[in-house]
Amino acid sequence: MTVGQRPGREPPRGTRAPDRRRGAERAAGAAFAVSTLAGLGLLVVYVAGGQTQIEGILLALSLGGLGIGIAIWGERLLDAHEVTEERHELSSGAEGRVAFEAALTEEAGPPLRRRSFVLRMLLAAGGALAAALALPVASLGPAPGRSLKETPWRAGTRLLRQGTGEPIRAADLVVDQVLTVVPEGSPDAADAVTVLIRVPPGELRLPGDRADATVDDEIVAYSKICTHAGCPVGLYRAATRTLFCPCHQSQFDVLDGCRPIFGPAARPLPQLPIAVDAQGNLVATGDFLEPVGPAFWDRNTR
Amino acid sequence: MSTVRTPLKWLDERLGTASVARATFRKVFPDHWSFLLGEISLFSLVVLVVSGVFLTFFYTPDSRPTVYDGPFDPLRGQEVSAAFDSVMRLSFSVRAGLLMRQLHHWAALVFIASIVVHLCRVFFTGAYRRPRELNYALGMGLLLLGLAEGFTGYSLPDDLLSGIGLRIAYSVSLSIPVIGTWLTYLVFGGEFPTHDIISRLFVFHVMLLPAILLVGVAVHIVILVLQKHTQFAGPGRTERNVVGKRLWPEQTFKSVALFLIIAGVLAGLGGLAQINPIWEYGPYNPFSVTAPAQPDWYIGWLDGALRLAPPWDLTLFGYSIPELFWPAVLMPSVVLGLITFWPWIEPLFTRDRAEHHLLQRPRDMPFRTATGVAGLVLFFVMFLEGGNDVIAVLLDVPVETITRLLQVGFVVAPAIAWVITYRVARNLQVGEEHPGLPLAGERLRRTPRGGYETEPLEPVERSSR
Numbered sequence: 001m002t003v004g005q006r007p008g009r010e011p012p013r014g015t016r017a018p019d020r021r022r023g024a025e026r027a028a029g030a031a032f033a034v035s036t037l038a039g040l041g042l043l044v045v046y047v048a049g050g051q052t053q054i055e056g057i058l059l060a061l062s063l064g065g066l067g068i069g070i071a072i073w074g075e076r077l078l079d080a081h082e083v084t085e086e087r088h089e090l091s092s093g094a095e096g097r098v099a100f101e102a103a104l105t106e107e108a109g110p111p112l113r114r115r116s117f118v119l120r121m122l123l124a125a126g127g128a129l130a131a132a133l134a135l136p137v138a139s140l141g142p143a144p145g146r147s148l149k150e151t152p153w154r155a156g157t158r159l160l161r162q163g164t165g166e167p168i169r170a171a172d173l174v175v176d177q178v179l180t181v182v183p184e185g186s187p188d189a190a191d192a193v194t195v196l197i198r199v200p201p202g203e204l205r206l207p208g209d210r211a212d213a214t215v216d217d218e219i220v221a222y223s224k225i226c227t228h229a230g231c232p233v234g235l236y237r238a239a240t241r242t243l244f245c246p247c248h249q250s251q252f253d254v255l256d257g258c259r260p261i262f263g264p265a266a267r268p269l270p271q272l273p274i275a276v277d278a279q280g281n282l283v284a285t286g287d288f289l290e291p292v293g294p295a296f297w298d299r300n301t302r
Numbered sequence: 303m304s305t306v307r308t309p310l311k312w313l314d315e316r317l318g319t320a321s322v323a324r325a326t327f328r329k330v331f332p333d334h335w336s337f338l339l340g341e342i343s344l345f346s347l348v349v350l351v352v353s354g355v356f357l358t359f360f361y362t363p364d365s366r367p368t369v370y371d372g373p374f375d376p377l378r379g380q381e382v383s384a385a386f387d388s389v390m391r392l393s394f395s396v397r398a399g400l401l402m403r404q405l406h407h408w409a410a411l412v413f414i415a416s417i418v419v420h421l422c423r424v425f426f427t428g429a430y431r432r433p434r435e436l437n438y439a440l441g442m443g444l445l446l447l448g449l450a451e452g453f454t455g456y457s458l459p460d461d462l463l464s465g466i467g468l469r470i471a472y473s474v475s476l477s478i479p480v481i482g483t484w485l486t487y488l489v490f491g492g493e494f495p496t497h498d499i500i501s502r503l504f505v506f507h508v509m510l511l512p513a514i515l516l517v518g519v520a521v522h523i524v525i526l527v528l529q530k531h532t533q534f535a536g537p538g539r540t541e542r543n544v545v546g547k548r549l550w551p552e553q554t555f556k557s558v559a560l561f562l563i564i565a566g567v568l569a570g571l572g573g574l575a576q577i578n579p580i581w582e583y584g585p586y587n588p589f590s591v592t593a594p595a596q597p598d599w600y601i602g603w604l605d606g607a608l609r610l611a612p613p614w615d616l617t618l619f620g621y622s623i624p625e626l627f628w629p630a631v632l633m634p635s636v637v638l639g640l641i642t643f644w645p646w647i648e649p650l651f652t653r654d655r656a657e658h659h660l661l662q663r664p665r666d667m668p669f670r671t672a673t674g675v676a677g678l679v680l681f682f683v684m685f686l687e688g689g690n691d692v693i694a695v696l697l698d699v700p701v702e703t704i705t706r707l708l709q710v711g712f713v714v715a716p717a718i719a720w721v722i723t724y725r726v727a728r729n730l731q732v733g734e735e736h737p738g739l740p741l742a743g744e745r746l747r748r749t750p751r752g753g754y755e756t757e758p759l760e761p762v763e764r765s766s767r
Binding site: 050054064066068069074080082087141143144147180193224228247260262266300 | 400466470482488489490493530545546548555558561565567570573590659
C-alpha cells in the first residue's frame with residue numbers, strides 16, 4: 001500500500017494537479033537522495049577513521065534530508081483534510097462515582113468496610129515495614145559530627161606550597177605575593193586550603209586579639225574557601241589588597257581581616273593563626289579561628 | 303496488500319488491535335505550529351536516550367585517581383579521576399564519541415528550552431485551566447526533573463567547571479535550615495569532595511531520574527489523549543469538539559518529519575558547535591577555579607540569583623540561616639511553586655472554575671499575560687546577572703556596576719514589564735489588530751451585469767471570545 005498514489009488535495013486554481021504532484025514528488029525524492037548520499041558518506045567517513053565535524057554534517061544531512069522529504073510528502077502528497085471530533089463528557093457522573101466507591105469498599109468484603117481490627121493491624125504492619133525499609137537511608141552518609149567545624153590544621157603543622165609540597169620560609173615571601181598552601185600531612189584536604197599573603201608593613205588593621213595570628217603583622221593566612229558558596233577565592237587584586245571570588249564576585253578586604261566588602265558573602269574568610277618555627281618555616285599555631293566555608297544551621301554551636 | 307494484511311490479522315486475532323488502533327489513528331490534532339513545541343521536547347528526549355545509551359558504554363563513574371596518558375598533550379601525565387579519563391577517551395579516542403557527547407549535550411539544552419517555550423504557550427493561552435490543571439503541574443514536575451537531569455549530567459565528567467558547580471550545590475544544600483547538614487551528608491556521602499558523589503550522580507542521571515521522567519512523559523501524553531487537545535477559537539470550533547488533522551496520516555508524517563529534522567539539527571550542532579570542552583577546564587581539584595564560570599543556560603538564573611543576592615545571614619537563637627538560603631532555596635521554591643500551582647491560584651482572582659477547551663489569546667487576559675511577562679523578565683534579569691562577569695568584560699564596565707544595576711532591575715524591571723504588558727494587551731483588545739498579521743486585502747466580486755466590485759476584508763478573522 002502506498003499512500004503516495006492517493007489523489008492530492010485540491011490545488012489552487014491555475015495550477016494543474018498533476019504538475020504540482022510531480023513537483024512535490026521530485027522535491028521529496030531529491031531530499032531522500034541527499035539523505036541516502038549523506039548516510040553512505042557517513043559510513044565511509046566512519047570506516048576511514050572518523051572526523052567529528054564531517055560526521056556531524058553528514059548525520060545532519062542524513063536525518064534532515066529524510067525529515068524534509070517526509071515533510072514534503074505529508075504536506076503535498078497526502079489526501080489531507082480537516083476532521084472534527086466531538087468531545088465526550090470527561091466525568092463519569094455521580095452515578096458512576098457511587099458505583100466505583102461501592103466497588104472499592106462494600107464489594108471488597110467486611111474488613112474494608114469500617115475500621116476493623118484486621119485493617120488496623122494491616123496498617124500497623126505496613127507502617128512498621130515502611131519505617132524499617134527507610135532506615136538503610138542512614139547508611140548513605142556519616143553523621144556530620146564536628147567535621148564541618150574542624151580542619152586538619154593543628155598547632156605546629158607546617159604550611160606547604162600546594163602542588164610542590166615545599167615548606168615556606170617567611171623571609172622568601174615578597175610583598176603582595178600570594179601562595180596557596182596546604183597542611184603538612186593532609187595535602188589533599190579540601191577544607192584546609194589556605195591563601196598566604198604578605199602585605200606591606202603597617203597596613204594591617206586586625207582586631208587586637210588577632211595580632212599574634214600573623215607573622216610580623218605582615219604575613220596573613222586565610223581560608224581559601226569562600227564563605228558564600230564554597231568556591232576557591234582564587235583572585236588577589238594587589239591594587240586594592242582584596243581577595244576576589246570568581247564564582248559570585250564576593251570581595252574580601254585582606255587588610256581588614258578579610259571582611260566581605262562587596263558581593264553576596266556575609267562572613268569574613270576565617271583566619272589561620274601562623275608563626276615561624278625554629279627552622280624559619282611557617283607553621284600554624286592552631287586550627288582556623290572559625291569554621292571554614294559556607295555557613296550551616298549549627299555553625300555557631302560548639 | 304497481504305504484506306500489511308497478514309500481520310494485522312495475526313495481531314488482531316490475538317489482541318483485538320484493529321479497532322483500538324483505528325480509533326487511535328483518528329485522534330485529532332489541531333493544526334497550529336505552537337502545538338509542536340511539546341513534540342520538540344519529546345523528540346529531544348528520544349535523542350537524549352539514544353545518545354545517552356551510547357555514552358554509558360564508555361563512561362566510568364569512578365572518582366579514583368589515575369594518570370592521563372591519552373592523545374591530548376597538555377594534560378598528559380596529569381592526575382585525573384577515572385571518570386574524567388573516560389570522558390577524555392570518549393572525546394578523543396572513540397570513533398564518533400565526541401559527536402555523540404556533544405549531540406547529547408546540545409539535545410539536553412534544546413530539551414529544556416523547548417519545555418520552557420511549551421510551558422509559555424500553555425501559560426499564555428490558558429491551556430492549563432480546568433480540566434488540565436493536573437497535567438500542567440505534571441509538566442512542571444517534568445521540567446524540574448529535566449533540570450535535575452541536566453545538572454547531574456554535566457557534573458559527571460568531573461571537570462573543574464562542573465566540580466565547582468557541584469560544590470556550590472553542596473553549599474546550597476548545607477544552607478537548608480535544621481536538616482541541611484544531615485541531608486547534605488546523606489546525599490553527598492560526607493564532607494565535600496567525597497569519593498561517592500560521582501557514582502551516585504551517575505545512578506541518578508542514568509537510572510532513577512530517567513525512569514521517573516519517562517514514566518512521567520508517558521502519563522503526560524496519556525492524559526493529553528484522554529482529555530483531547532485544546533484548540534484556538536475559529537469557525538466551526540467549539541468547546542464541544544476538536545477540529546484538526548488525524549493522527550494517521552497527516553500528523554504522523556508531520557511528527558516523523560519534525561523528529562528527523564530536530565535530530566538532524568542536533569547532529570549538526572553536535573558535530574560543528576563545540577560544547578563543554580572539559581580538556582580546556584581540566585580535572586576537578588579543590589584548589590583551583592575557572593573564570594569566568596557559567597553553568598548551562600537553564601541553571602544560569604539560579605547562579606545569577608546567587609550573585610545578585612545581598613549578604614543577609616541571620617542568626618536565630620544561636621542557629622544560623624546562611625545568606626545562600628534566600629536566593630538558592632527560598633526564592634526558587636516560591637517562584638517555581640507559584641508557577642506550578644498557578645492553575646489553582648488564578649481562579650482565586652478570576653473565579654472562573656468552569657471547564658475550558660478553547661484557548662485564550664494573551665491580550666484577552668491582560669492580568670495573566672502581564673504577570674507571565676513580569677515573571678519572564680524576572681528570570682531574564684537573574685539570567686543576565688549569571689553572566690555579569692562576561693557582560694562586564696564585553697562592555698568594559700566594572701562587574702560591581704552590573705550587579706548594582708541588575709539588583710535595581712530585579713525589583714523594578716518586572717513591575718515596569720507588568721504595566722507595559724497590561725496596557726499593550728488592553729490596547730490590542732480595543733483595537734483588535736493582530737500584531738503579526740497584515741490586512742487581509744480586498745474581496746473582488748463579479749456583479750450580475752458582468753462588471754467587478756471590490757470590498758475591504760476584515761483585518762483578521764475574528765475569533766469568538
